[in-house]
Amino acid sequence: MSDDEIILVCARIEGEPYLPDNLTGRCAECERMVQYRPHAPRPHRLCCLECAIELARDSNSTVEITTTKKMVEDARAYFRKKLQ
Numbered sequence: 001m002s003d004d005e006i007i008l009v010c011a012r013i014e015g016e017p018y019l020p021d022n023l024t025g026r027c028a029e030c031e032r033m034v035q036y037r038p039h040a041p042r043p044h045r046l047c048c049l050e051c052a053i054e055l056a057r058d059s060n061s062t063v064e065i066t067t068t069k070k071m072v073e074d075a076r077a078y079f080r081k082k083l084q
């Protein structure tokens, strides 16, 4: 892992992606299929939410969990749509 690489926290895919233009990849930790937004910063290492929680729990870890404003907005839009 290079110094410039960030860990991108992704939702696992169970069925359809949340948004039609989501890209898919595999979690670097558990190798499950995950989805992420096409505008996510690069370079990145994909990590599902479940593994990210485990990484963050590890007190020896220097891992920084990254998200972006745009990703948060997309998530908000998704949940708003779901609640309608």
Ligand SMILES: [Zn+2]
Residues within 6 Å of the ligand: 027, 028, 029, 030, 031, 032, 047, 048, 049, 050, 051, 052
């Ligand atoms: Zn994982």
